[in-house]
Amino acid sequence: MGSKRSTIFAWLSLNTPPAARPWRLRYGVALAGVLIGFLGRTALTSSIGPTALPFIFFFPSITVVAWYGGFKPAVLSIILAGLTAVWFFIEPLQTFKVRIPEIWGLLAFSLSCFLIVGAIEMMHRARAGLTRSRDLLSTTLASIGDGVIVTDEQGRVTFLNPEAEHLTRWKSIEARGHDLPKVFRIINEETRQPAENPVEKVLRFGKVVGLANHTLLIANDGTEIPIDDCAAPIHDPGGSRFGVVLVFRDSSEQRKAQEARNRLATIVDSSEDAIISKNLEGKILTWNASAERMFGYSADEIIGKPVTTLIPPELHQQEEEIRQRLCRGQASECLETMRLTKDGRRITVSVSVSPLKDNEGHVIGASTILRDVSDAVAARQALAGGREELEREVDERTTKLKEILREMEAFTYTVAHDLRSPLRAIAGCSELLIEEHGAELSTGSAPEYLRKISDGARKMDELIRDLLEYSHLARTDLKLDPVPLEGAVTEALAQQERLIKDRNAQVTVDRPLPVVQAHGPTLTRVLANLVSNAVKFVSPGKTPVVRVRSEPRKGRVRLWVEDNGIGIEAAYLERIFRVFERLNRQEEYPGTGIGLAIVRRAVERMGGRSGVESTPGQGSRFWIDLHEVSHP
């Protein structure tokens, strides 16, 4: 409804161009105009006669029709008005015949009408042109991203475009008539003092002025926006100013981008690495401070030169490969290669090349980061050299050690034979002395001295034998085979038969016993040592009771040798496996103190473990673990 009414007003409005109205209305008005002219003239026939003033009443109508309906309806109404006048008001009446004098009148009427219609049409066209340029201007102002404010020659606001409205938070209608500084409040960002009104400046100097940097616009709601702007005077065609146009834009984004660019530039410039960019033809585009230090070229010297200036001739092919990868958008990372400095030195560098792309993603060049790794390479080579030297030294020492080991073997062999033979002489002769000359030497301490000589020599012989065995175990590789524990235990008990008999010991073996991975003679020696310990370390007067048994343990066999002896205090459970660790006085429990060390080392050499559990005063339970050999 409302829209229909407004449409009707638009039709009636005289400001509307005729072309905007419906054609029926326009031609209807043309017919109505002619009709009104005819009726007006007819109404006067009684007073002025039938033929006086045949045309004059049509002029107002045709003027209105030309204004309202436009050119063509106006031409139609001229023709109709002429014909109506000729038919009704010119002699002979009721005919289209026209006599000579009246022809002049008709021509004058037509000419006058066309002049009126032409003038009105020209007015229409001028106005349409004006409207078009105004529309263009307002569309332009609305669509540009910059804020535009127009003032009159006194500096009062007359217009704000939408972007200016957005930035100042003023509506164009509300702002109109205010002094510019009220709508466009600007301060210096650093001093926070009001900045000079650009319009005043323009009015004073009469030319385009720009704003100082760091200008903040304070919007109507207090928001502060950094802006860039300029102001220009508006002159009329006669050259006199009649206003100022102010163009400004929000520079926050631009400023952020600038700051980001500055930061990046700082990073690039302060980097220890040389950072270079080049285009696809290989021409150098940028050159940072480190690049200058590394290569000796200043930016002015090198920018625009081909990047191959920096590359030794034999490596140009490599550069070409990098370039081809680049064109496929692939980076080349941490490539270690050579570069050439301005003074012709070759430096070892680590190079990373990444493609630079435009906004559409096309590769347009590359950024190259170079790190001088000459020092690192030198250090690496020194290290490699050092390692070779070290290896050589290790080889030399190994050879020396092997030599020493051979000497040791020879030495121990000598000890075994030569050191023990005088002992046999001492022990043998002292015993012979007792046996053959006992009667003569039975007085005083003589028998005791002789016994001590003999005992000492025997102990020393035992000690040497055990020590040799212990060191022998460390050197020799034991060949491991399946060994039945049954046989090894029997053999060990046979070796200790004398001791067992002497001590009246009760030894039981829980049979059957499994087969283990071991070295037969060594295993027998281990078992003999354990049985001998079990029998020996029992309180005087107590019958030694020894039990040998085995238990399976996840692929291993644990062989226990349990006694009812004096036991071992918890603090000494590990110490007794060390060489020369003795817990008891020699007189009470004789031995070299090496037996258990031999046991431990021998079992380890056979891939097993050894240990002991004990309750002091009640007995000890020694164990050895060995790999079981599964039966078929």
Added chain:
Amino acid sequence: MSERGRPILLVEDNPDDIFLIEKALAKVSLAAHLEVARDGIEAVHYLEGKEEFADRGRFPLPALIVLDLKLPRMSGLELLAWVRGRPDLAKIPVVVLTSSNDVSDIRSAYELGAVSYHVKPAGIRELITLSAAIRDCWSDLQEGRPCQRLPGALLIPGG
């Protein structure tokens, strides 16, 4: 000496050991004569009847050899191998009496046909016990019986 039968040949370089072994054998009243060779070469000479041992009447082939392993010029094991290579001598029983208890020595000695292997004992009593065994062995041989295994010999299980 032939009335006392064939002698025992002791191959031993250490004079103290020779003295003690002679003493121990005397203690067990060994009837046999004891001949001593001071190294392997001398033992070869004796067995071949060469050089100073050319007189077979004075130096008859031994009934038994008691052999040390560590000898100058030619080792006990070398001598053992040599003896085993001689059909005329191969039947003479060899008893090894040495200070080495090295497993490889024991194994080698048995592989080369030693009848028993003994580590020299520290005391005279053990030596006298061993001497008694040697005496008994010699007696068996004299009477044409094979020498029974000597007691107390070191044996390798399974070897």
